[in-house]
Amino acid sequence: MNWLLEPLTYPFMVRGLIAALAVGVTCAVLGTYVVLRGMAFFGDALAHAILPGVAIAYLARWPLLAGALAAGLVTAFAIGSLQNRVREDTAIGIVFSGAFALGVALLSTVRTYTTDLTHFLFGNVLGVSPADLWLTLALGGGVLLVVAAFFKEFLVMSFDPVLARTLRLPTTFLRYLLLVMLAVTVVASLQTVGVALVVAMLVTPPATAYLLTRRFLPMMALAAGFGLFAAVAGLYLSYYLNLPSGPAMVLVCTAVFLLVLPFSSRRRQILGGR
Amino acid sequence: MAECEALRVESLSVTYNGRTALEDVTFSVQEGERVAVVGPNGAGKSTLFRVIVGLLVPEQGRVEVFGCDPFRRRVPVGYVPQREDVDLSFPVTVADVVMMGRVREMGWLRWPSQRDREVVRQALEEVGLLQLADRRLDELSGGQLQRTFIARALAQQAPLLLMDEPFAGVDAASEEAILELLDRLQARGVTVLLATHDLTLAASRFDRVLLLNTRIIAYGPPGEALCPATLQRAYGGQLAIWEHERGLMLVGDVHCSGGRR
Numbered sequence: 001m002n003w004l005l006e007p008l009t010y011p012f013m014v015r016g017l018i019a020a021l022a023v024g025v026t027c028a029v030l031g032t033y034v035v036l037r038g039m040a041f042f043g044d045a046l047a048h049a050i051l052p053g054v055a056i057a058y059l060a061r062w063p064l065l066a067g068a069l070a071a072g073l074v075t076a077f078a079i080g081s082l083q084n085r086v087r088e089d090t091a092i093g094i095v096f097s098g099a100f101a102l103g104v105a106l107l108s109t110v111r112t113y114t115t116d117l118t119h120f121l122f123g124n125v126l127g128v129s130p131a132d133l134w135l136t137l138a139l140g141g142g143v144l145l146v147v148a149a150f151f152k153e154f155l156v157m158s159f160d161p162v163l164a165r166t167l168r169l170p171t172t173f174l175r176y177l178l179l180v181m182l183a184v185t186v187v188a189s190l191q192t193v194g195v196a197l198v199v200a201m202l203v204t205p206p207a208t209a210y211l212l213t214r215r216f217l218p219m220m221a222l223a224a225g226f227g228l229f230a231a232v233a234g235l236y237l238s239y240y241l242n243l244p245s246g247p248a249m250v251l252v253c254t255a256v257f258l259l260v261l262p263f264s265s266r267r268r269q270i271l272g273g274r
Numbered sequence: 275m276a277e278c279e280a281l282r283v284e285s286l287s288v289t290y291n292g293r294t295a296l297e298d299v300t301f302s303v304q305e306g307e308r309v310a311v312v313g314p315n316g317a318g319k320s321t322l323f324r325v326i327v328g329l330l331v332p333e334q335g336r337v338e339v340f341g342c343d344p345f346r347r348r349v350p351v352g353y354v355p356q357r358e359d360v361d362l363s364f365p366v367t368v369a370d371v372v373m374m375g376r377v378r379e380m381g382w383l384r385w386p387s388q389r390d391r392e393v394v395r396q397a398l399e400e401v402g403l404l405q406l407a408d409r410r411l412d413e414l415s416g417g418q419l420q421r422t423f424i425a426r427a428l429a430q431q432a433p434l435l436l437m438d439e440p441f442a443g444v445d446a447a448s449e450e451a452i453l454e455l456l457d458r459l460q461a462r463g464v465t466v467l468l469a470t471h472d473l474t475l476a477a478s479r480f481d482r483v484l485l486l487n488t489r490i491i492a493y494g495p496p497g498e499a500l501c502p503a504t505l506q507r508a509y510g511g512q513l514a515i516w517e518h519e520r521g522l523m524l525v526g527d528v529h530c531s532g533g534r535r
Protein backbone atom coordinates (compact mmCIF):
# COMPACT_ATOMS: atom_id res chain seq x y z
CA MET A 1 0.00 0.00 0.00
CA ASN A 2 2.81 2.29 0.87
CA TRP A 3 4.19 2.42 -2.63
CA LEU A 4 0.84 3.73 -3.79
CA LEU A 5 0.67 6.51 -1.24
CA GLU A 6 4.29 7.55 -1.06
CA PRO A 7 4.40 9.60 -4.29
CA LEU A 8 1.31 11.51 -3.15
CA THR A 9 3.16 13.06 -0.25
CA TYR A 10 4.69 15.44 -2.79
CA PRO A 11 2.33 18.28 -3.78
CA PHE A 12 3.76 18.32 -7.32
CA MET A 13 2.87 14.66 -7.70
CA VAL A 14 -0.68 15.30 -6.56
CA ARG A 15 -0.99 18.14 -9.06
CA GLY A 16 0.52 15.94 -11.76
CA LEU A 17 -1.90 13.14 -10.99
CA ILE A 18 -4.97 15.37 -11.11
CA ALA A 19 -3.78 16.90 -14.38
CA ALA A 20 -3.12 13.44 -15.84
CA LEU A 21 -6.59 12.23 -14.84
CA ALA A 22 -8.23 15.25 -16.44
CA VAL A 23 -6.21 14.74 -19.61
CA GLY A 24 -6.93 11.00 -19.68
CA VAL A 25 -10.68 11.54 -19.57
CA THR A 26 -10.83 14.50 -21.94
CA CYS A 27 -8.64 12.86 -24.56
CA ALA A 28 -10.64 9.62 -24.42
CA VAL A 29 -14.02 11.34 -24.72
CA LEU A 30 -13.01 13.54 -27.62
CA GLY A 31 -10.94 10.74 -29.08
CA THR A 32 -14.12 8.69 -29.51
CA TYR A 33 -15.10 11.12 -32.27
CA VAL A 34 -11.55 11.14 -33.60
CA VAL A 35 -11.59 7.36 -34.00
CA LEU A 36 -15.07 7.10 -35.47
CA ARG A 37 -14.59 10.01 -37.86
CA GLY A 38 -11.15 8.81 -38.95
CA MET A 39 -9.45 11.98 -37.75
CA ALA A 40 -6.41 10.39 -36.11
CA PHE A 41 -3.94 11.85 -38.58
CA PHE A 42 -5.60 15.23 -38.15
CA GLY A 43 -5.21 15.07 -34.37
CA ASP A 44 -1.56 14.17 -34.70
CA ALA A 45 -0.98 17.02 -37.12
CA LEU A 46 -2.72 19.49 -34.85
CA ALA A 47 -0.59 18.41 -31.92
CA HIS A 48 2.65 18.86 -33.83
CA ALA A 49 1.53 22.15 -35.32
CA ILE A 50 1.16 23.84 -31.95
CA LEU A 51 4.89 23.51 -31.34
CA PRO A 52 5.79 26.86 -32.96
CA GLY A 53 3.18 28.59 -30.79
CA VAL A 54 4.73 27.07 -27.71
CA ALA A 55 8.19 28.02 -28.88
CA ILE A 56 7.28 31.64 -29.54
CA ALA A 57 5.53 31.95 -26.19
CA TYR A 58 8.55 30.41 -24.53
CA LEU A 59 11.01 32.75 -26.21
CA ALA A 60 8.84 35.78 -25.49
CA ARG A 61 8.21 34.63 -21.91
CA TRP A 62 4.46 34.54 -22.36
CA PRO A 63 2.38 31.83 -20.72
CA LEU A 64 3.11 28.67 -22.69
CA LEU A 65 -0.43 27.37 -22.78
CA ALA A 66 -1.66 30.67 -24.21
CA GLY A 67 0.81 30.37 -27.07
CA ALA A 68 -0.16 26.76 -27.61
CA LEU A 69 -3.86 27.59 -27.62
CA ALA A 70 -3.40 30.38 -30.15
CA ALA A 71 -1.36 28.12 -32.44
CA GLY A 72 -3.84 25.27 -32.02
CA LEU A 73 -6.81 27.42 -32.98
CA VAL A 74 -5.04 28.90 -35.99
CA THR A 75 -4.13 25.40 -37.21
CA ALA A 76 -7.61 24.04 -36.60
CA PHE A 77 -9.12 26.78 -38.76
CA ALA A 78 -6.40 26.55 -41.38
CA ILE A 79 -6.89 22.82 -41.84
CA GLY A 80 -10.65 23.17 -41.51
CA SER A 81 -10.82 25.59 -44.41
CA LEU A 82 -8.41 23.55 -46.54
CA GLN A 83 -10.39 20.40 -45.89
CA ASN A 84 -12.77 20.74 -48.80
CA ARG A 85 -10.26 21.91 -51.36
CA VAL A 86 -7.12 19.82 -51.30
CA ARG A 87 -7.02 16.13 -50.60
CA GLU A 88 -7.21 16.17 -46.86
CA ASP A 89 -4.20 14.07 -45.95
CA THR A 90 -1.99 16.06 -48.29
CA ALA A 91 -3.16 19.37 -46.86
CA ILE A 92 -2.58 18.15 -43.34
CA GLY A 93 0.84 16.80 -44.24
CA ILE A 94 1.90 20.19 -45.60
CA VAL A 95 0.69 22.25 -42.64
CA PHE A 96 1.85 19.76 -40.06
CA SER A 97 5.44 19.18 -41.07
CA GLY A 98 6.02 22.85 -41.91
CA ALA A 99 4.79 24.04 -38.54
CA PHE A 100 6.64 21.35 -36.65
CA ALA A 101 9.90 22.24 -38.39
CA LEU A 102 9.38 25.88 -37.50
CA GLY A 103 8.81 24.95 -33.85
CA VAL A 104 11.97 22.87 -33.64
CA ALA A 105 14.00 25.59 -35.40
CA LEU A 106 12.75 28.26 -32.99
CA LEU A 107 13.47 26.14 -29.94
CA SER A 108 16.96 25.31 -31.19
CA THR A 109 17.92 28.97 -30.68
CA VAL A 110 17.68 28.42 -26.91
CA ARG A 111 20.66 27.08 -24.98
CA THR A 112 18.75 24.52 -22.95
CA TYR A 113 17.32 23.28 -26.22
CA THR A 114 17.33 19.52 -25.64
CA THR A 115 15.67 19.51 -22.22
CA ASP A 116 12.99 21.99 -23.24
CA LEU A 117 12.24 20.21 -26.48
CA THR A 118 11.97 16.90 -24.63
CA HIS A 119 9.47 18.43 -22.21
CA PHE A 120 7.27 19.76 -24.98
CA LEU A 121 7.46 16.59 -27.00
CA PHE A 122 7.00 14.04 -24.24
CA GLY A 123 5.48 15.90 -21.32
CA ASN A 124 6.81 16.94 -17.95
CA VAL A 125 4.13 16.10 -15.48
CA LEU A 126 6.29 17.05 -12.52
CA GLY A 127 6.42 20.64 -13.68
CA VAL A 128 2.69 21.27 -13.41
CA SER A 129 2.26 24.52 -11.45
CA PRO A 130 -0.97 25.28 -9.58
CA ALA A 131 -1.87 27.78 -12.32
CA ASP A 132 -1.21 25.16 -15.02
CA LEU A 133 -3.41 22.72 -13.18
CA TRP A 134 -6.33 25.12 -13.02
CA LEU A 135 -5.98 25.91 -16.70
CA THR A 136 -5.84 22.21 -17.61
CA LEU A 137 -8.94 21.53 -15.55
CA ALA A 138 -10.78 24.48 -17.05
CA LEU A 139 -9.92 23.45 -20.62
CA GLY A 140 -10.76 19.80 -20.03
CA GLY A 141 -13.98 20.65 -18.19
CA GLY A 142 -14.98 23.02 -20.98
CA VAL A 143 -14.50 20.31 -23.60
CA LEU A 144 -16.54 17.79 -21.61
CA LEU A 145 -19.35 20.31 -21.14
CA VAL A 146 -19.50 21.06 -24.86
CA VAL A 147 -19.57 17.34 -25.69
CA ALA A 148 -22.44 16.83 -23.23
CA ALA A 149 -24.32 19.83 -24.62
CA PHE A 150 -24.06 18.82 -28.28
CA PHE A 151 -23.93 15.08 -27.75
CA LYS A 152 -26.69 13.99 -30.13
CA GLU A 153 -25.76 16.56 -32.77
CA PHE A 154 -22.13 15.38 -32.81
CA LEU A 155 -23.34 11.80 -33.02
CA VAL A 156 -25.48 12.53 -36.09
CA MET A 157 -22.66 14.54 -37.69
CA SER A 158 -20.18 11.74 -37.14
CA PHE A 159 -22.44 8.97 -38.33
CA ASP A 160 -24.20 10.59 -41.26
CA PRO A 161 -23.27 14.13 -42.36
CA VAL A 162 -25.97 14.02 -45.04
CA LEU A 163 -28.65 13.44 -42.42
CA ALA A 164 -27.19 16.28 -40.35
CA ARG A 165 -27.70 18.59 -43.33
CA THR A 166 -31.20 17.40 -44.15
CA LEU A 167 -32.12 17.93 -40.50
CA ARG A 168 -30.79 21.47 -40.97
CA LEU A 169 -28.22 21.20 -38.21
CA PRO A 170 -25.52 23.89 -38.40
CA THR A 171 -22.95 21.44 -39.76
CA THR A 172 -20.17 23.94 -40.48
CA PHE A 173 -20.42 25.34 -36.96
CA LEU A 174 -20.39 21.87 -35.44
CA ARG A 175 -17.43 20.78 -37.56
CA TYR A 176 -15.33 23.76 -36.50
CA LEU A 177 -16.47 23.36 -32.91
CA LEU A 178 -15.12 19.83 -32.97
CA LEU A 179 -11.80 21.03 -34.42
CA VAL A 180 -11.53 23.77 -31.79
CA MET A 181 -12.22 21.25 -29.03
CA LEU A 182 -9.54 19.02 -30.46
CA ALA A 183 -7.07 21.91 -30.36
CA VAL A 184 -8.08 22.71 -26.78
CA THR A 185 -7.67 19.09 -25.73
CA VAL A 186 -4.23 18.87 -27.28
CA VAL A 187 -3.19 22.02 -25.47
CA ALA A 188 -4.54 20.71 -22.17
CA SER A 189 -2.47 17.56 -22.71
CA LEU A 190 0.71 19.42 -23.55
CA GLN A 191 2.25 19.22 -20.11
CA THR A 192 1.31 15.68 -19.16
CA VAL A 193 1.63 13.84 -22.45
CA GLY A 194 3.47 16.16 -24.80
CA VAL A 195 2.72 16.93 -28.44
CA ALA A 196 4.48 13.91 -29.94
CA LEU A 197 2.31 11.35 -28.19
CA VAL A 198 -1.02 13.02 -27.53
CA VAL A 199 -2.58 11.30 -30.53
CA ALA A 200 -2.10 7.97 -28.77
CA MET A 201 -4.09 9.22 -25.78
CA LEU A 202 -6.79 10.40 -28.19
CA VAL A 203 -6.98 7.22 -30.23
CA THR A 204 -5.93 4.18 -28.21
CA PRO A 205 -8.46 4.24 -25.33
CA PRO A 206 -11.47 4.70 -27.66
CA ALA A 207 -10.11 2.06 -30.04
CA THR A 208 -9.83 -0.34 -27.12
CA ALA A 209 -13.37 0.51 -26.03
CA TYR A 210 -14.61 0.01 -29.59
CA LEU A 211 -13.39 -3.57 -29.46
CA LEU A 212 -15.59 -4.27 -26.46
CA THR A 213 -18.81 -2.31 -26.99
CA ARG A 214 -21.72 -2.17 -29.38
CA ARG A 215 -23.06 1.30 -28.78
CA PHE A 216 -21.72 4.81 -28.79
CA LEU A 217 -22.22 6.01 -25.22
CA PRO A 218 -20.82 2.84 -23.62
CA MET A 219 -17.86 3.14 -25.96
CA MET A 220 -17.22 6.69 -24.80
CA ALA A 221 -17.63 5.79 -21.13
CA LEU A 222 -15.34 2.79 -21.36
CA ALA A 223 -12.78 4.85 -23.26
CA ALA A 224 -12.83 7.40 -20.43
CA GLY A 225 -12.23 4.54 -17.99
CA PHE A 226 -9.22 3.34 -19.95
CA GLY A 227 -7.97 6.92 -20.13
CA LEU A 228 -8.19 7.30 -16.36
CA PHE A 229 -6.44 4.01 -15.79
CA ALA A 230 -3.65 4.94 -18.20
CA ALA A 231 -3.19 8.26 -16.41
CA VAL A 232 -2.79 6.71 -12.97
CA ALA A 233 -0.78 3.68 -14.01
CA GLY A 234 1.39 5.78 -16.32
CA LEU A 235 2.16 8.29 -13.61
CA TYR A 236 3.31 5.61 -11.16
CA LEU A 237 5.41 3.99 -13.87
CA SER A 238 6.93 7.36 -14.59
CA TYR A 239 7.63 7.97 -10.89
CA TYR A 240 9.20 4.63 -10.10
CA LEU A 241 11.01 3.92 -13.37
CA ASN A 242 12.00 7.54 -13.91
CA LEU A 243 10.36 7.67 -17.37
CA PRO A 244 8.87 10.76 -19.00
CA SER A 245 5.15 10.81 -18.16
CA GLY A 246 3.90 10.89 -21.77
CA PRO A 247 5.53 7.67 -22.95
CA ALA A 248 4.61 5.95 -19.68
CA MET A 249 0.90 6.76 -20.08
CA VAL A 250 0.90 5.81 -23.75
CA LEU A 251 2.63 2.50 -23.05
CA VAL A 252 -0.11 1.64 -20.58
CA CYS A 253 -2.75 2.46 -23.22
CA THR A 254 -1.03 0.32 -25.80
CA ALA A 255 -0.60 -2.58 -23.38
CA VAL A 256 -4.31 -2.52 -22.51
CA PHE A 257 -5.21 -2.43 -26.20
CA LEU A 258 -3.02 -5.43 -26.96
CA LEU A 259 -4.45 -7.27 -23.98
CA VAL A 260 -8.02 -6.73 -25.14
CA LEU A 261 -7.41 -7.38 -28.83
CA PRO A 262 -7.53 -11.21 -28.79
CA PHE A 263 -10.92 -11.14 -27.05
CA SER A 264 -12.66 -8.98 -29.60
CA SER A 265 -14.65 -9.99 -32.65
CA ARG A 266 -14.23 -6.52 -34.10
CA ARG A 267 -10.46 -6.33 -34.45
CA ARG A 268 -10.73 -6.56 -38.20
CA GLN A 269 -12.65 -3.31 -38.46
CA ILE A 270 -10.25 -1.26 -36.41
CA LEU A 271 -7.07 -2.65 -37.87
CA GLY A 272 -8.40 -2.34 -41.39
CA GLY A 273 -7.89 -5.92 -42.52
CA ARG A 274 -10.43 -7.79 -44.53
CA MET B 275 -61.10 23.76 -47.41
CA ALA B 276 -58.61 24.98 -49.96
CA GLU B 277 -55.86 22.49 -50.63
CA CYS B 278 -52.45 23.67 -49.69
CA GLU B 279 -49.35 23.43 -51.84
CA ALA B 280 -46.75 21.16 -50.26
CA LEU B 281 -44.09 21.67 -52.87
CA ARG B 282 -43.51 24.14 -55.66
CA VAL B 283 -40.59 23.92 -58.06
CA GLU B 284 -40.12 26.76 -60.53
CA SER B 285 -37.80 26.86 -63.57
CA LEU B 286 -35.25 24.77 -61.74
CA SER B 287 -31.94 24.07 -63.48
CA VAL B 288 -28.97 22.20 -62.05
CA THR B 289 -25.60 21.54 -63.66
CA TYR B 290 -22.69 19.48 -62.38
CA ASN B 291 -19.40 20.91 -63.65
CA GLY B 292 -21.10 22.28 -66.73
CA ARG B 293 -23.14 19.16 -67.49
CA THR B 294 -26.86 19.71 -67.21
CA ALA B 295 -28.69 17.37 -64.85
CA LEU B 296 -32.00 19.24 -64.62
CA GLU B 297 -33.31 21.89 -66.94
CA ASP B 298 -36.24 24.22 -66.52
CA VAL B 299 -38.20 21.95 -64.21
CA THR B 300 -41.51 23.39 -63.04
CA PHE B 301 -44.22 21.55 -61.16
CA SER B 302 -46.12 21.61 -57.91
CA VAL B 303 -47.51 19.02 -55.55
CA GLN B 304 -50.61 19.44 -53.41
CA GLU B 305 -50.56 18.43 -49.78
CA GLY B 306 -51.34 14.74 -49.29
CA GLU B 307 -50.59 13.74 -52.88
CA ARG B 308 -48.44 10.77 -53.76
CA VAL B 309 -46.14 11.32 -56.70
CA ALA B 310 -43.97 8.77 -58.49
CA VAL B 311 -40.85 10.24 -60.06
CA VAL B 312 -39.76 8.08 -62.98
CA GLY B 313 -37.19 8.32 -65.73
CA PRO B 314 -34.13 6.50 -67.04
CA ASN B 315 -30.78 6.31 -65.22
CA GLY B 316 -29.24 9.75 -65.04
CA ALA B 317 -32.58 11.49 -65.59
CA GLY B 318 -32.03 13.70 -62.57
CA LYS B 319 -34.40 12.08 -60.07
CA SER B 320 -31.89 11.97 -57.25
CA THR B 321 -30.69 15.45 -58.14
CA LEU B 322 -34.23 16.78 -57.87
CA PHE B 323 -34.61 15.24 -54.42
CA ARG B 324 -31.29 16.66 -53.26
CA VAL B 325 -32.40 20.14 -54.24
CA ILE B 326 -35.77 19.81 -52.54
CA VAL B 327 -34.26 18.60 -49.28
CA GLY B 328 -31.66 21.38 -49.35
CA LEU B 329 -28.48 19.41 -49.99
CA LEU B 330 -27.83 21.10 -53.31
CA VAL B 331 -28.14 24.75 -54.26
CA PRO B 332 -29.70 25.19 -57.69
CA GLU B 333 -28.08 27.63 -60.13
CA GLN B 334 -31.43 28.71 -61.38
CA GLY B 335 -34.98 28.54 -60.27
CA ARG B 336 -36.77 28.28 -57.00
CA VAL B 337 -38.02 25.58 -54.70
CA GLU B 338 -40.60 26.15 -52.02
CA VAL B 339 -41.50 23.60 -49.39
CA PHE B 340 -44.76 24.61 -47.73
CA GLY B 341 -44.02 28.14 -48.87
CA CYS B 342 -40.44 28.24 -47.57
CA ASP B 343 -37.02 28.15 -49.14
CA PRO B 344 -35.39 24.71 -48.53
CA PHE B 345 -32.51 26.37 -46.71
CA ARG B 346 -34.65 28.39 -44.36
CA ARG B 347 -37.49 25.96 -43.95
CA ARG B 348 -38.90 25.20 -40.55
CA VAL B 349 -40.89 22.13 -41.56
CA PRO B 350 -38.91 18.91 -41.54
CA VAL B 351 -38.53 17.02 -44.83
CA GLY B 352 -37.94 13.30 -44.56
CA TYR B 353 -35.39 11.97 -47.05
CA VAL B 354 -34.41 8.39 -47.79
CA PRO B 355 -31.34 8.58 -50.06
CA GLN B 356 -30.80 6.13 -52.88
CA ARG B 357 -27.60 4.94 -51.26
CA GLU B 358 -26.69 5.58 -47.66
CA ASP B 359 -23.02 6.33 -47.50
CA VAL B 360 -22.39 5.45 -43.87
CA ASP B 361 -19.90 3.38 -41.93
CA LEU B 362 -21.80 0.21 -41.10
CA SER B 363 -19.40 -0.71 -38.31
CA PHE B 364 -20.28 2.50 -36.43
CA PRO B 365 -21.32 1.56 -32.87
CA VAL B 366 -25.04 2.26 -33.18
CA THR B 367 -28.11 0.03 -33.15
CA VAL B 368 -31.09 0.16 -35.48
CA ALA B 369 -33.05 2.01 -32.79
CA ASP B 370 -30.21 4.51 -32.33
CA VAL B 371 -30.21 5.27 -36.05
CA VAL B 372 -33.97 5.80 -36.09
CA MET B 373 -33.67 8.05 -33.03
CA MET B 374 -31.30 10.25 -35.04
CA GLY B 375 -34.32 11.27 -37.09
CA ARG B 376 -35.70 12.89 -33.93
CA VAL B 377 -32.69 15.09 -33.23
CA ARG B 378 -34.15 18.26 -34.69
CA GLU B 379 -37.54 17.75 -33.10
CA MET B 380 -35.95 17.25 -29.70
CA GLY B 381 -34.21 20.60 -29.87
CA TRP B 382 -30.90 21.74 -28.47
CA LEU B 383 -29.63 20.51 -25.10
CA ARG B 384 -32.29 17.82 -24.84
CA TRP B 385 -32.06 14.09 -24.44
CA PRO B 386 -34.65 11.69 -25.89
CA SER B 387 -37.93 11.81 -24.00
CA GLN B 388 -40.50 9.08 -23.48
CA ARG B 389 -42.38 10.48 -26.46
CA ASP B 390 -39.32 10.31 -28.71
CA ARG B 391 -38.83 6.68 -27.75
CA GLU B 392 -42.47 5.99 -28.52
CA VAL B 393 -42.17 7.60 -31.95
CA VAL B 394 -39.09 5.49 -32.69
CA ARG B 395 -40.89 2.34 -31.58
CA GLN B 396 -43.80 3.12 -33.87
CA ALA B 397 -41.55 3.87 -36.83
CA LEU B 398 -39.77 0.55 -36.32
CA GLU B 399 -43.08 -1.24 -36.07
CA GLU B 400 -44.34 0.32 -39.30
CA VAL B 401 -41.39 -1.03 -41.27
CA GLY B 402 -41.46 -4.35 -39.42
CA LEU B 403 -38.10 -3.99 -37.69
CA LEU B 404 -39.18 -3.98 -34.06
CA GLN B 405 -37.55 -7.35 -33.44
CA LEU B 406 -34.25 -6.08 -34.82
CA ALA B 407 -34.17 -2.81 -32.86
CA ASP B 408 -31.03 -3.79 -30.95
CA ARG B 409 -29.10 -5.12 -33.93
CA ARG B 410 -26.10 -3.26 -35.18
CA LEU B 411 -26.07 -2.11 -38.80
CA ASP B 412 -23.39 -4.57 -39.89
CA GLU B 413 -25.67 -7.36 -38.67
CA LEU B 414 -28.50 -6.45 -41.09
CA SER B 415 -29.35 -7.56 -44.59
CA GLY B 416 -29.45 -4.95 -47.35
CA GLY B 417 -33.24 -4.74 -47.33
CA GLN B 418 -33.37 -4.48 -43.54
CA LEU B 419 -30.85 -1.67 -43.73
CA GLN B 420 -32.98 0.14 -46.29
CA ARG B 421 -36.03 -0.21 -44.04
CA THR B 422 -34.01 1.18 -41.13
CA PHE B 423 -33.45 4.37 -43.08
CA ILE B 424 -37.12 4.51 -44.04
CA ALA B 425 -37.99 4.23 -40.34
CA ARG B 426 -35.57 7.04 -39.59
CA ALA B 427 -37.33 9.29 -42.10
CA LEU B 428 -40.69 8.34 -40.59
CA ALA B 429 -39.43 9.24 -37.12
CA GLN B 430 -39.01 12.81 -38.31
CA GLN B 431 -42.80 12.93 -38.64
CA ALA B 432 -42.29 15.17 -41.63
CA PRO B 433 -45.27 16.35 -43.68
CA LEU B 434 -43.18 15.83 -46.84
CA LEU B 435 -41.31 12.60 -47.47
CA LEU B 436 -38.85 11.99 -50.32
CA MET B 437 -37.90 8.40 -51.02
CA ASP B 438 -35.24 7.70 -53.61
CA GLU B 439 -35.74 4.18 -54.96
CA PRO B 440 -36.74 2.69 -51.59
CA PHE B 441 -37.66 -0.63 -53.18
CA ALA B 442 -34.22 -1.41 -54.54
CA GLY B 443 -33.11 -4.63 -52.86
CA VAL B 444 -36.34 -5.03 -50.91
CA ASP B 445 -38.31 -8.27 -51.26
CA ALA B 446 -41.89 -8.37 -52.53
CA ALA B 447 -43.45 -8.75 -49.08
CA SER B 448 -41.54 -5.77 -47.69
CA GLU B 449 -42.35 -3.75 -50.78
CA GLU B 450 -46.03 -4.39 -50.24
CA ALA B 451 -45.62 -3.52 -46.55
CA ILE B 452 -44.00 -0.21 -47.47
CA LEU B 453 -46.75 0.54 -49.97
CA GLU B 454 -49.36 -0.07 -47.28
CA LEU B 455 -47.36 2.20 -45.03
CA LEU B 456 -47.59 4.86 -47.74
CA ASP B 457 -51.37 4.44 -47.71
CA ARG B 458 -51.45 5.07 -43.97
CA LEU B 459 -49.20 8.10 -44.39
CA GLN B 460 -51.49 9.47 -47.06
CA ALA B 461 -54.45 9.08 -44.73
CA ARG B 462 -52.58 11.33 -42.32
CA GLY B 463 -52.03 13.92 -45.04
CA VAL B 464 -48.33 13.25 -45.61
CA THR B 465 -47.09 14.19 -49.08
CA VAL B 466 -44.78 11.64 -50.67
CA LEU B 467 -42.43 11.84 -53.66
CA LEU B 468 -40.96 8.49 -54.57
CA ALA B 469 -38.41 7.76 -57.27
CA THR B 470 -38.72 4.35 -58.89
CA HIS B 471 -37.93 2.41 -62.03
CA ASP B 472 -41.05 0.27 -61.68
CA LEU B 473 -43.53 1.82 -64.12
CA THR B 474 -46.29 -0.63 -63.30
CA LEU B 475 -46.06 0.39 -59.69
CA ALA B 476 -45.98 4.07 -60.61
CA ALA B 477 -49.09 3.62 -62.72
CA SER B 478 -51.06 1.64 -60.19
CA ARG B 479 -50.28 3.08 -56.77
CA PHE B 480 -49.68 6.80 -57.24
CA ASP B 481 -51.85 9.86 -57.72
CA ARG B 482 -49.46 11.47 -60.13
CA VAL B 483 -46.42 10.55 -62.15
CA LEU B 484 -43.55 12.90 -62.90
CA LEU B 485 -41.79 11.58 -65.98
CA LEU B 486 -38.36 13.08 -66.04
CA ASN B 487 -35.41 13.10 -68.37
CA THR B 488 -33.40 16.19 -67.50
CA ARG B 489 -36.56 18.11 -68.45
CA ILE B 490 -40.06 17.21 -67.43
CA ILE B 491 -41.49 15.00 -70.15
CA ALA B 492 -44.90 14.63 -68.55
CA TYR B 493 -46.57 15.31 -65.25
CA GLY B 494 -50.07 14.27 -64.32
CA PRO B 495 -52.27 11.31 -63.41
CA PRO B 496 -50.61 8.04 -64.46
CA GLY B 497 -53.00 7.48 -67.35
CA GLU B 498 -52.01 10.78 -68.91
CA ALA B 499 -48.35 10.92 -68.02
CA LEU B 500 -47.44 7.38 -69.06
CA CYS B 501 -48.24 6.64 -72.65
CA PRO B 502 -46.21 5.40 -75.59
CA ALA B 503 -45.40 8.88 -76.85
CA THR B 504 -44.10 10.25 -73.54
CA LEU B 505 -42.33 7.02 -72.68
CA GLN B 506 -40.67 7.04 -76.06
CA ARG B 507 -39.44 10.57 -75.39
CA ALA B 508 -38.20 9.73 -71.91
CA TYR B 509 -36.64 6.35 -72.52
CA GLY B 510 -35.88 6.39 -76.24
CA GLY B 511 -34.50 3.04 -77.35
CA GLN B 512 -34.94 1.48 -73.94
CA LEU B 513 -38.67 1.60 -74.30
CA ALA B 514 -38.84 -1.51 -76.47
CA ILE B 515 -37.43 -3.71 -73.74
CA TRP B 516 -39.83 -2.32 -71.30
CA GLU B 517 -42.82 -2.78 -73.57
CA HIS B 518 -41.98 -6.42 -74.07
CA GLU B 519 -41.82 -7.12 -70.39
CA ARG B 520 -44.87 -5.57 -68.89
CA GLY B 521 -45.48 -2.22 -70.48
CA LEU B 522 -48.25 -3.25 -72.81
CA MET B 523 -50.74 -3.84 -70.09
CA LEU B 524 -50.02 -0.38 -68.80
CA VAL B 525 -50.36 1.69 -71.92
CA GLY B 526 -52.55 -0.50 -74.09
CA ASP B 527 -55.84 1.31 -73.67
CA VAL B 528 -54.64 4.80 -72.87
CA HIS B 529 -54.22 7.52 -75.41
CA CYS B 530 -52.15 10.40 -74.45
CA SER B 531 -52.85 13.44 -76.53
CA GLY B 532 -56.59 13.46 -76.19
CA GLY B 533 -56.62 11.21 -73.19
CA ARG B 534 -58.30 13.57 -70.75
CA ARG B 535 -61.33 11.85 -69.43
Ligand SMILES: Nc1ncnc2c1ncn2[C@@H]1O[C@H](COP(=O)(O)OP(=O)(O)OP(=O)(O)O)[C@@H](O)[C@H]1O
Nearest residue numbers: 290291295313314315316317318319320321322356
Ligand atom coordinates in the same frame (compact mmCIF):
# COMPACT_ATOMS: atom_id res chain seq x y z
N1 LIG C 1 -22.14 14.53 -57.74
C1 LIG C 1 -22.22 14.55 -59.09
N2 LIG C 1 -21.25 15.11 -59.81
C2 LIG C 1 -21.33 15.16 -61.17
N3 LIG C 1 -22.35 14.68 -61.87
C3 LIG C 1 -23.36 14.10 -61.21
C4 LIG C 1 -23.36 14.01 -59.78
N4 LIG C 1 -24.49 13.39 -59.40
C5 LIG C 1 -25.17 13.12 -60.53
N5 LIG C 1 -24.51 13.54 -61.62
C6 LIG C 1 -24.98 13.45 -63.02
O1 LIG C 1 -26.22 14.12 -63.08
C7 LIG C 1 -27.14 13.39 -63.85
C8 LIG C 1 -28.38 13.09 -63.03
O2 LIG C 1 -28.03 12.20 -61.98
P1 LIG C 1 -29.07 11.65 -60.92
O3 LIG C 1 -28.32 10.90 -59.91
O4 LIG C 1 -29.93 12.76 -60.47
O5 LIG C 1 -29.94 10.64 -61.84
P2 LIG C 1 -31.07 9.62 -61.40
O6 LIG C 1 -32.27 9.96 -62.19
O7 LIG C 1 -31.22 9.59 -59.93
O8 LIG C 1 -30.47 8.26 -61.93
P3 LIG C 1 -30.61 6.77 -61.34
O9 LIG C 1 -31.88 6.21 -61.87
O10 LIG C 1 -29.44 6.05 -61.93
O11 LIG C 1 -30.56 6.85 -59.86
C9 LIG C 1 -26.42 12.14 -64.33
O12 LIG C 1 -26.02 12.37 -65.66
C10 LIG C 1 -25.22 12.03 -63.44
O13 LIG C 1 -24.13 11.51 -64.14
Ligand SMILES: [Mg+2]
Nearest residue numbers: 319320356438
Ligand atom coordinates in the same frame (compact mmCIF):
# COMPACT_ATOMS: atom_id res chain seq x y z
MG1 LIG D 1 -30.95 8.26 -58.51
